[in-house]
Amino acid sequence: MKVAVFSTKAYDRQFLAAANSDHQHELVFLEPRLNRDTAILAAGFPAVCVFVHDQVDASTLQILAANNTRLVALRCAGFNNVDLKAAAQLGITIVRVPAYSPYGVAEHAVGLILSLNRKIHRAHNRVREGNFSIDGLLGFNLNGRTVGIVGTGKIGLILGHIMKGFGCNLLAYDVYQNPELEMIGGKYVELPELFANADIISLHCPLIAETHHLINEEAIAQMKSGMMLINTSRGGLIDTQAVIEGLKSGKIGYLGVDVYEQESELFFEDLSGEIIQDDIFQRLTTFPNVLITGHQAFFTAEALSNIAETTFANITDFDNGRPCGNEIRHQPQTEAKVLVN
Ligand code: NAD
Numbered sequence: 001m002k003v004a005v006f007s008t009k010a011y012d013r014q015f016l017a018a019a020n021s022d023h024q025h026e027l028v029f030l031e032p033r034l035n036r037d038t039a040i041l042a043a044g045f046p047a048v049c050v051f052v053h054d055q056v057d058a059s060t061l062q063i064l065a066a067n068n069t070r071l072v073a074l075r076c077a078g079f080n081n082v083d084l085k086a087a088a089q090l091g092i093t094i095v096r097v098p099a100y101s102p103y104g105v106a107e108h109a110v111g112l113i114l115s116l117n118r119k120i121h122r123a124h125n126r127v128r129e130g131n132f133s134i135d136g137l138l139g140f141n142l143n144g145r146t147v148g149i150v151g152t153g154k155i156g157l158i159l160g161h162i163m164k165g166f167g168c169n170l171l172a173y174d175v176y177q178n179p180e181l182e183m184i185g186g187k188y189v190e191l192p193e194l195f196a197n198a199d200i201i202s203l204h205c206p207l208i209a210e211t212h213h214l215i216n217e218e219a220i221a222q223m224k225s226g227m228m229l230i231n232t233s234r235g236g237l238i239d240t241q242a243v244i245e246g247l248k249s250g251k252i253g254y255l256g257v258d259v260y261e262q263e264s265e266l267f268f269e270d271l272s273g274e275i276i277q278d279d280i281f282q283r284l285t286t287f288p289n290v291l292i293t294g295h296q297a298f299f300t301a302e303a304l305s306n307i308a309e310t311t312f313a314n315i316t317d318f319d320n321g322r323p324c325g326n327e328i329r330h331q332p333q334t335e336a337k338v339l340v341n
Contacts, residue, residue: 001025001315015307023316047071053268061092062086065090082328093327094329102155104300108258152173172188203229204232226252244280247287258296266281
């Protein structure tokens with residue numbers, strides 16, 4: 001099948017080309033993101049393949065449909081960037097990769113925790129400059145501390161296992177309780193109790209209407225002074241302005257984020273020669289106790305292999321007329337509730 005692969009970087013090409021050797025689809029790699037202006041590039045391709053920041057909205061889908069595209073294969077789990085209703089009306093099938101790197105994301109969250117606690121990012125810079133002073137690098141033992149996990153699905157549960165290994169106590173909040181988390185000693189509590197007692201809070205729930213700005217001024221007011229906040233889930237879980245106020249007051253002692261609400265304007269591109277216009281993001285980068293990575297928590301070799309293999313299995317199912325378990329269909333209640341999965 002001819003597939004126009006949008007938003008490709010060198011690493012995507014490497015893993016996609018390797019996984020395609022078992023499928024032999026005809027791939028054309030395109031650097032631009034898919035949107036209404038670039039959709040014409042897919043003319044003549046029955047399938048397109050996209051990532052998290054491609055805009056698969058109604059007008060883009062109309063152009064794709066008019067040029068005989070019948071399949072959009074997402075190389076990611078979230079489908080907030082797809083107008084499922086328009087796709088259904090236009091007869092375009094949407095498939096995705098529901099899970100690809102829960103260990104990688106949980107391990108990255110731990111990386112942020114360790115770096116922030118022991119100030120490894122600052123120590124690295126000091127030593128490079130010949131400054132071997134350890135003033136200001138004081139950390140704390142993780143052993144005996146309380147970690148609050150919001151969202152105990154695949155990633156949150158793995159984080160629980162890892163932090164238990166450090167000797168931490170686990171508090172958790174989820175709309176569905178996961179017995180495995182309780183089996184390793186985790187205790188489910190309501191959010192106010194988690195906020196009040198956790199030394200470290202790590203977010204692993206999806207971004208939906210109910211969780212949008214879950215961490216806001218009111219939530220921060222309930223937290224322990226000097227606590228650590230980690231977000232590897234989705235930027236919109238956090239009201240960034242409220243978090244900046246929390247950092248300024250010292251209520252938030254450490255912030256580690258891999259995601260940012262307005263990240264689509266920034267992440268995955270080299271903007272080192274540009275003037276960044278986002279003043280809120282720029283303010284975040286000025287704090288010594290803030291560590292930001294650019295949506296790389298998923299970015300492991302294992303994840304890229306899984307993404308590529310599942311993507312081509314999905315495309316091959318479609319090509320052969322087989323039902324695909326990873327198809328996403330339009331559901332009116334999903335449309336209303338899901339902002340970002
Ligand atoms: P998952 O579906 O296995 O787990 C999500 C959990 O959140 C579920 O247990 C669900 O019940 C819970 N949840 C739903 N609504 C909730 C609410 N209102 N309050 C609290 N919990 C709620 O998902 P996962 O694979 O563990 O992924 C978690 C999140 O990680 C995803 O939603 C995605 O946004 C993010 N993610 C980030 C990266 C990255 O590279 N940074 C990569 C993959 C996934």
